[in-house]
Amino acid sequence: MCRYAGMMTRMQTRRFGRLGWQVSEVGYGLWGMGGWSGSDDEQSLSALEYAIERGCTFFDTALAYGDGHSERLLGQVLKRHPHRTVYVATKIPPKNGQWPARPDYRLEDVFPPDHILASTETSLKNLGIETIDLQQFHVWTDEWAHDERWQRAVDDMKRQGLIRGFGISVNRWEPTNVLKALDTGLVDSVQVVYNIFDQNPEDELFPACRERDIAVIARVPFDEGSLTGTMRPGMTWPQGDWRNLYFSPDKLPEILKRVEEVRRDVPAGMSMPELALRFILSNPDVATVIPGMRRKLHVETNLGVSDGRPLDPELIERLRRHRWVRTYFVP
Ligand SMILES: NC(=O)c1ccc[n+]([C@@H]2O[C@H](COP(=O)([O-])OP(=O)(O)OC[C@H]3O[C@@H](n4cnc5c(N)ncnc54)[C@H](OP(=O)(O)O)[C@@H]3O)[C@@H](O)[C@H]2O)c1
Numbered sequence: 001m002c003r004y005a006g007m008m009t010r011m012q013t014r015r016f017g018r019l020g021w022q023v024s025e026v027g028y029g030l031w032g033m034g035g036w037s038g039s040d041d042e043q044s045l046s047a048l049e050y051a052i053e054r055g056c057t058f059f060d061t062a063l064a065y066g067d068g069h070s071e072r073l074l075g076q077v078l079k080r081h082p083h084r085t086v087y088v089a090t091k092i093p094p095k096n097g098q099w100p101a102r103p104d105y106r107l108e109d110v111f112p113p114d115h116i117l118a119s120t121e122t123s124l125k126n127l128g129i130e131t132i133d134l135q136q137f138h139v140w141t142d143e144w145a146h147d148e149r150w151q152r153a154v155d156d157m158k159r160q161g162l163i164r165g166f167g168i169s170v171n172r173w174e175p176t177n178v179l180k181a182l183d184t185g186l187v188d189s190v191q192v193v194y195n196i197f198d199q200n201p202e203d204e205l206f207p208a209c210r211e212r213d214i215a216v217i218a219r220v221p222f223d224e225g226s227l228t229g230t231m232r233p234g235m236t237w238p239q240g241d242w243r244n245l246y247f248s249p250d251k252l253p254e255i256l257k258r259v260e261e262v263r264r265d266v267p268a269g270m271s272m273p274e275l276a277l278r279f280i281l282s283n284p285d286v287a288t289v290i291p292g293m294r295r296k297l298h299v300e301t302n303l304g305v306s307d308g309r310p311l312d313p314e315l316i317e318r319l320r321r322h323r324w325v326r327t328y329f330v331p
Helices: 031-035 041-054 069-079 113-127 148-159 205-212 223-228 252-263 272-281 296-304 313-320
Strands: 013-016 021-024 058-060 087-092 132-137 163-169 189-193 215-219 288-290
Touching: 031 041, 031 069, 041 069, 041 296, 058 288, 069 087, 069 113, 087 113, 113 132, 113 148, 132 148, 132 189, 148 163, 163 215, 189 205, 205 215, 223 252, 223 272, 252 272, 272 288, 272 296, 272 313
Parallel strands: 058 087, 087 132, 132 163, 163 189, 189 215, 215 288
Antiparallel strands: 013 021
């Protein structure tokens, strides 16, 4: 954390579980600027800069995003704001390079202790900081929950002051595949896909986190962009862009059909991105939501939603009908 807090934040904050931090309830996701096509570093830097000025204090990146690219961009911005209180979360990639982790993968192939330490040291260098506030595993299977090797590695890094907190970013659409790990007492936060479509974490994961005072980071609030309401039939991205897989021609029509159904529930005067974020923020189990943003305009819109006004309970009930249980494979 860059300490010496001073400036009053203009955004709402929430307590980050048992770590006790007060973080902005709208945080910042950096995946796009690290690896998606159409990213422009100058644009990303100015968006990050603006977010810090506006009082955003929680930034989620990963060593895997552009092989450290988004960590380095964040590091550049942090250097310019040594007096701001900003919490940095990053992730250790799976050593075998496979997303998501499968139950039959061996811990020694994915998160061996030397890889945990080496990745953390590389991230520290990329970010230009001495301690990572929140280090997370980028994939997980609960088959490893009771394996002492990762437990010891995490504990060692905390004792050495390399990290302050430890979290797990769970596989897409597998929100219960972490419950055993929560019982170890070593997990400070869980990062999970939670949005108007993906409401399953409410069933078991959120109550489990609430009982243990573990912070919830809600990721992918816009379903990778569909819930912003800006996508069109037949859309494709340049070769190599991961979104070609997520929004493949066999999946896009159904996604867009469901988006149109959500659109009918958007109240007058509210935009779809605003509704998507307000749905998530209306749930007090969420400590922070991390929209992916590369444009200043998006930062402005999204941070502006943090005004402490929850959605009307009747509207939340209507939005519950858009729950979509997806199980097909997407990394
Ligand atoms: N396995 C994991 O741990 C994992 C996996 C996925 C995501 N994550 C984390 O979660 C974060 C969020 O997920 P995501 O970035 O994949 O998807 P997302 O937040 O659901 O969607 C991001 C997309 O929405 C657009 N957008 C943002 N605000 C907008 C607005 N107000 N109006 C219109 N469009 C808007 C962004 O555009 P611009 O980029 O052009 O601004 C981007 O194309 C990631 O950045 C990452 O930090 C973690």
